[in-house]
Amino acid sequence: MDNLKTNKFLAAFLLAGLLAMGGGKIAEILVPDKELAENAYPIEVKEVAAGGHSATSPDKGPEPILALLASADVQSGMKLAKKCTACHEFSMDGKNKTGPMLWNIVDANKGMKDGFKYSEALVGMGGKWDYEALNAFLYKPKAYIKGTKMNFAGLKKPTDRANMIAYLRSLAETPVALPTQEQIAAENSGTN
Ligand code: HEC
Incomplete structure (x- = not known):
């Protein structure tokens, strides 16, 4: 009897572990673009900043002659x-x-x-x-x-x-x- 209980306990424990691991994977599959969305944002910000600086760019020629x-x-x-x-x-x-x-x-x-x-x-x-x-x-x-x-x-x-x-x-x-x-x-x- 005791052995059976222990086995059940171990089985439950293992299952919980597997679910926890699998759960992480499932989350990754369900929200795959989470990381992308985070990376894309600073790039956009950078472009806006570069655009803002272009007015002071030293290379604005050739001027009309x-x-x-x-x-x-x-x-x-x-x-x-x-x-x-x-x-x-x-x-x-x-x-x-x-x-x-x-x-x-x-x-x-x-x-x-x-x-x-x-x-x-x-x-x-x-x-x-x-x-x-x-x-x-x-x-x-x-x-x-x-x-x-x-x-x-x-x-x-x-x-x-x-x-x-x-x-x-x-x-x-x-x-x-x-x-x-x-x-x-x-x-x-x-x-x-
Ligand atoms: C270090 C050498 C070098 C210097 C200095 C140089 N050129 Fe040239 N130039 C060339 C070469 C080589 C070509 C051909 C370019 C090609 O085929 O892409 C060329 C082509 C040209 C052309 C086009 C000619 C055609 O028949 O289509 C003009 C115009 C010209 N050069 C003007 C000048 C003027 C004016 C200066 C001085 C302010 C000058 N270059 C300084 C090497 C030079």
Whole structure:
């Protein structure tokens, strides 16, 4: 009799133990997203915080430069071009070096200088080197064309880019027209 009682007791004890263990498992299965919900929340908070900080982000360029072109200083642009001459030649009969020759580059199709082996990224982009494309590229080449092989940090000052682009414009038999008032207005309002 005593033995039977002990066995019953042990059985009840084991069953309770199993239920306790199983109960935990069952709870996990029933509320599987409890942990997820807890993790997701701080991530959301982080994004909101990052958004709030973006107003103070240091990288807000490239600023518009079309309005600066008419009064830009070609001589200063020529001096600035010393930053480029390690890789580029600028004369009409200039040769390709590390970078392509840059005579007649304003409004030229991208990646079309004879005999230069461009990156796929640049060729793939297509379009022309109009003033705005040059502004964006010279501000930060690797941001404008991801994968470009032009290893140049960029010209961060708007007046430097305007002077540089005015110099590039002068490197042609017939320099292309300066931007119109409409183009300047559109650039300033960010609609083109
Ligand atoms: C360290 C070398 C290097 C320097 C410095 C450099 N470039 Fe370049 N540049 C290149 C290379 C390489 C390419 C071709 C990029 C590609 O194929 O992705 C290029 C491409 C270009 C193009 C596009 C040409 C085309 O035919 O599509 C322009 C415009 C240009 N550079 C302007 C400049 C100017 C202006 C400067 C100076 C402010 C400058 N680069 C400084 C190496 C350089």
